[in-house]
Amino acid sequence: MQSMAESILQPRPHLCQPRLTIPYSSNVLPAKRRSLCISAQQSGTAPTKTENGVTQQQTGLQPLIGRQKVDMYAEQAYLTARTRRIAQHFPTAIGVDDFLNRLEVALFAYGFTGDNSIAMSNMCRDEITGILKTKLDIVFGSSFNTNGLGGVLTCGVTGVKAGLSHSPISAGSGKERYVFLSFPHISVDAMGTLGAISRPGRPGQSCACGALNAALADIKATGLKANCKRPGEHEPLDPEYSILKQRLARRIRHDGGTDADLANMDLVDITKIAERTILDDLEYLISQTITSPSQADYAVISGVQIHNWGQSFDNQSPNLEYIAPSTVYTVVAGERTYLDLNSIPQLTPRQIRVLSSSAASPESSQIDSNLDEVCGSAGDTTTLRSVEPPYSYSSKESRRAARKRAGIFAQLIEEENLQISNASPWPGGWQSRISAKTHKLESDNSCTAEASSNDSILGDSAAEDIFLA
Ligand SMILES: [Zn+2]
Numbered sequence: 001m002q003s004m005a006e007s008i009l010q011p012r013p014h015l016c017q018p019r020l021t022i023p024y025s026s027n028v029l030p031a032k033r034r035s036l037c038i039s040a041q042q043s044g045t046a047p048t049k050t051e052n053g054v055t056q057q058q059t060g061l062q063p064l065i066g067r068q069k070v071d072m073y074a075e076q077a078y079l080t081a082r083t084r085r086i087a088q089h090f091p092t093a094i095g096v097d098d099f100l101n102r103l104e105v106a107l108f109a110y111g112f113t114g115d116n117s118i119a120m121s122n123m124c125r126d127e128i129t130g131i132l133k134t135k136l137d138i139v140f141g142s143s144f145n146t147n148g149l150g151g152v153l154t155c156g157v158t159g160v161k162a163g164l165s166h167s168p169i170s171a172g173s174g175k176e177r178y179v180f181l182s183f184p185h186i187s188v189d190a191m192g193t194l195g196a197i198s199r200p201g202r203p204g205q206s207c208a209c210g211a212l213n214a215a216l217a218d219i220k221a222t223g224l225k226a227n228c229k230r231p232g233e234h235e236p237l238d239p240e241y242s243i244l245k246q247r248l249a250r251r252i253r254h255d256g257g258t259d260a261d262l263a264n265m266d267l268v269d270i271t272k273i274a275e276r277t278i279l280d281d282l283e284y285l286i287s288q289t290i291t292s293p294s295q296a297d298y299a300v301i302s303g304v305q306i307h308n309w310g311q312s313f314d315n316q317s318p319n320l321e322y323i324a325p326s327t328v329y330t331v332v333a334g335e336r337t338y339l340d341l342n343s344i345p346q347l348t349p350r351q352i353r354v355l356s357s358s359a360a361s362p363e364s365s366q367i368d369s370n371l372d373e374v375c376g377s378a379g380d381t382t383t384l385r386s387v388e389p390p391y392s393y394s395s396k397e398s399r400r401a402a403r404k405r406a407g408i409f410a411q412l413i414e415e416e417n418l419q420i421s422n423a424s425p426w427p428g429g430w431q432s433r434i435s436a437k438t439h440k441l442e443s444d445n446s447c448t449a450e451a452s453s454n455d456s457i458l459g460d461s462a463a464e465d466i467f468l469a
Helices: 004-009 018-025 067-087 096-108 127-140 156-164 210-222 239-254 267-289 349-358 362-368 396-415 446-468
Strands: 118-123 176-183 185-187 196-199 202-207 296-308 320-332 335-338 375-378 382-385
Touching: 067 296, 067 320, 067 375, 067 382, 096 127, 096 296, 096 320, 096 349, 096 382, 118 127, 118 156, 127 176, 127 296, 127 320, 156 176, 156 267, 176 267, 185 267, 202 210, 210 239, 210 267, 239 267, 267 296, 267 320, 349 375, 349 382
Parallel strands: 118 176, 176 296, 185 296
Antiparallel strands: 196 202, 296 320, 320 335, 375 382
16 A cells, blocks of 8 residues: 555645745755755656746756655655645744644643643634644543534623632642633644645535634625724524634724725734634633632633645545644733743654543544554754644544545455345334424424514613523
8 A cells, every 4th residue: 555655655646836845955964865856857856836926847846766665754844745735824834743842841840730620712603613622621620611603702701700600720720720821723734725624524625714714705705894893792593603703803993903904904914813813712711700919820722723725525635624823822920921932942743642642532543553643853943743633433444444444345245145125114114103292382482582672671771681681
């Protein structure tokens, strides 16, 4: 079977870009290895047109590599190129495992561990954010989530207070410790397409973040003024989404933006605006819930979660996850200290592999031990490890294995000349035996009762108050 490294050395069009050759002439590849790179003319390889209109012949460094010797460098080069593509939009982006390990080191220095802190995670509701949630739960223990569409905070002080009240209490100092983590998200797929995300079992591509993408489109279509509603005002059938739109619109207006500026905004712009806005909202909620330095120490980490997956969920391109941290600080005994995670060295691939695999579930560990797993340095920026969703049924490996089995049985059906039919025809099987009468009357519905009550007694303004309460 073809290895990942072998396959990426073959001339697939989207991999034949000048960035792929850069590491071979830079610090990634030791000088003695450069002799393995010969010019395209020497190799007799036809020049390949790239997206920038530069041929690989023109770079003079067409890699012709003994695969058995330098596969590891091809993986590094590939991961470096993927990282540079992300860095065009998010210069601080590093691999998610690398980010969490650096963060753990930094917070440990200020007294925060998974044992003595509660993590307060805030992300979009999208299931693909669960990958980050699972990873940070491994580091900080099960987190209290305040998720909303696009990452918008709608839980209010009651929601935040609930999470804080679950914190461990240090035996010595009696202090509580909170780690607030807030990450709106975006997808930039392996080809660099903004917003495009492949999902397991779903053909084609969808969008991440769909809520931010839709909010940007709506604000562009209706203008800032229409979306700058009174704080807290929202649409009853769309509470989170309407609050998300008004928070974004108010922030754009606050930053001096106008309707004319909206035309040039793309998904990256609105994601960065969302990150700043949600951080502001989070800090305001913190100010309303933590009122005394003696109450607790806490850390605030805000950034953007970036899904950099293949164009198809289970094609050969590794699904990579990045975090672009923007604001990281601790408040210990009332004193705020900003932290620079880039000043902490990246972990080696072996360290990332060991830390990530040993903490994962048994199912994941089996996947992690698979030799096809991608885990390597991306230049001197970060270390990357391919991700799988935190459940094995939709992992790349399980889906490939299922297809392989299906192929075997399809062949057996043909070879053994079997007649196939639907084993469980619908309806008429066991489904008919478990059907039951309805559990409640249609009229027994609080929404129906509320709507009729609003219409007849309270009037429009009072109805609005109900939903604002
Ligand atoms: Zn989303």
